[in-house]
Amino acid sequence: MKKTVRIYNILLMALFLGLIMTSFLNDLLRFYEAPATSQSENRNLAPKPVFDISYLDPYPKLYENYFNDHFPYRKELIFINTLNSFFVLNQSPLPDEVSLGTDGWLFFHQKESEVYQGKLTLTDWQVEMLVRDLHKRTLSYRKRGIRFYIAFPPMKHEIYSEYLPRTFMRSPGGIVTDKIVGAIRKDTVVQFIDLKTAMLESKRFGSLYYKTDNHWNWLGAFYGYSAVIGRIAKDFPGVKQVTLDDLRFDTLKVPPGNLAVMIGLKDYMTETDYIPTLYYQRARQLEATHQRPDWAKDIVNYESVRATGDTTLPGTVIIGDSYTDGMRPFFDESFNRTTYIFDGWNYFSNDAIIDDVKPEIVILLIFEPHISHLVRVW
């Protein structure tokens, strides 16, 4: 009996030691070569850190990142977990990042959830400072003959809450953006355009957000644009409003969006999109000529310019984020010259460009969860 037990114990030891030696065996036999980048994670894999005896504190963490990223068959093992979580357990493979809603809808966490569940809050003083800042900004533009409009593209959670998991509830006491919008509405100077109401009213015309992405789709962007341009047209009647008569939307199956990619299921999901085709297209790309500030050096597409050449139309500068991207083809046609600024979610006033371009209109489009970025003093 003792001999049998010993044999099994040796077998267990051999298997265990063989398993924990995988990394060394790979170093020796090179049966697995880790790629330099991870497409599914949208990032480069961690490089091997340099051992510097004079600065040791960060080394362990950096080395662990490198070790983890280059572990043999990491990508494949992550994929097994993804398939098991999604197809067997009906769970998000990355529950901290992405939630599975009903009917194939995915919802992004991080700031969007924090806002929706009421975890991100601002004090009355912070909200007051934020509105005061927008008030000052409006007056400052007005002195230069510019009309300033603000709109907040709403997050998917707010428009399609019916697809959220039931455990994922909107804060019953209201969310931070309610508080900010409430305060902005009380200010008679700041020109606020309510996109949330517009989107909720427009959702009967079709799906306005991607199921597998945290952005609105082309149709959603069009209705968002319509709300903004409709408001601007009240002050600038001559502005060109792109309407449904000017374009058609083709329904197409397209690759899934960023949330499907994040959870590693881009090959297992599809997305429906409504691709707009304008019956006319006057706007053309111009070269962005302004020198970037130092802090914006790493930002891709900090400034881009489109112009129709129609001098009867006003010029505009739009400061926005990825939500603005879907609205571009429509804005392009509405103005003489449209300058888009993406300043890495800072939403600064970007006065250097504005003073040089001298637009008649400045539009600030901030994705709802990012409104708190305007609070510069915490």
Place this chain on the structure above:
Amino acid sequence: MVFHTLLYIYLFLPVTLFFYYISRKSLRNIILLLASLVFSAWFQVSLAAVLIGSIALNYVAGLAIGRAKDEKWRRLLFTMAVTANLALLGVYKYFSFLGATVSELISMAGFDPFIVAEFAMPIGISFYTFKALTYLISVKRREVPAQKNFIDLALYVALFPQLVAGPIDRYASLAPQLANPSPSIDRFASGIRQFILGLAKKVLIATPLALAADKIFDSPVAMLNAPVAWLGAILYMLQIYYDFAGYTDMAIGTGKMFGLQFAENFNFPYNARSVRDFWKRWHISLSTWLRDYLFLPLAYARSKKMVKEKYLHLKTDKWIYLYATLVTFVLCGLWHGAAWTFVLWGLFHGIMMVIEQFGFGRILKKAFKPLQHVYLLIFIALSWVLFRSPSVRDAFQFMGAMFGTGGQPEDIWLAAEYLDIRTTLVLMIGVLGSTRFFEYLANAFKSLMQSRIPIIRVAGTHAWYISGILFAMLAMALSMVYIIAETSMPFIYFKF
């Protein structure tokens, strides 16, 4: 570095085992000590200096106490050494907490509050300080001679498997093993089994439970109702058990691989039928440490001062028990974390211990056994809410939700929404595993190995060991998949 990481399992452990076993016996403790220092430094290199400082302090202090002939001098040296150890713990663990408390009191009195500097806490400081104190007390009580070999003492204090979460082995039990470890194939294999079991407890049970519990605890109270809040408390109750017990199993398993036998730390704590019983089963190495080195000395010192038979119509021994228990449990809470939630958690347990001692325990013993279990489980679930919550206010709000003050209608189906397939499965395994169910199952299987019929005995033995290996490898493989999945760090925007 923690045990359930790729780095520990696939780099640190094999490298340490390799160098340990190819070295001469006289060098093995040096290898283990070096590994322990690397393990400690991995959290923050510069903070490993605190561990080295603690070792040096206790080495010198131990020798000085051991050599002192005069009892007064011996006591003075001991007091100085204990004070120095507690000061180290105080500065790194409690300074910010005390400073913040004073600052808040000052601001409540109408003065300007001040900002308190935050110290990064060296990993395992609570554990290695208690181990060092054990050594000093043992030397002072002449239970063991002072350790002359610096390496052996350093290894006792810094031993990497015990560094992060214990068990807090007594010097008298561990020192002889360190001087003469007894590795064997059977012990090594037993260590592998316990390590993998611990890994599975941590990764396959505690982590998914934590995910579900966090979802509930992180929700504002307005989004909870009583069934959801109770579900959260139960999930956390199991999570903390499997987390800690799993980590302890990995520590004990690692120790066995190096020929060391550490003390067991858990004995089915949720099978207890009273708070007193619970503390005999939960974190046993800490509870016995507190009993021997805090409660009993406190009670003894108090008994010397309280000479009357009764005070305020209460027997003196009850006063002594009350005092020593409450102080011990408040300090026990504070040892777990520098926050008022932990202090209250300790106090909560202390008060219940006193209530049980003062008569409730006798009534409880006569009650229907399942009722005793229900009492204990409700108490423990409530106490863990204090432990889990970020502030006392949050804890009481959550407890309120458990009793119907949450913001949602009392609809049990809301709780069911939190129970996805994985959470339900893990919850069921977790509940069964916290009882002796699997032990009975294993014993029934093992009984085949004692069968009188030779063929059944032989087949049973093979089946037992083969299934054990298969279970271990499956648990290891599944744990690896989850550990590797944890290393996935996707970005929504490109970070190339």
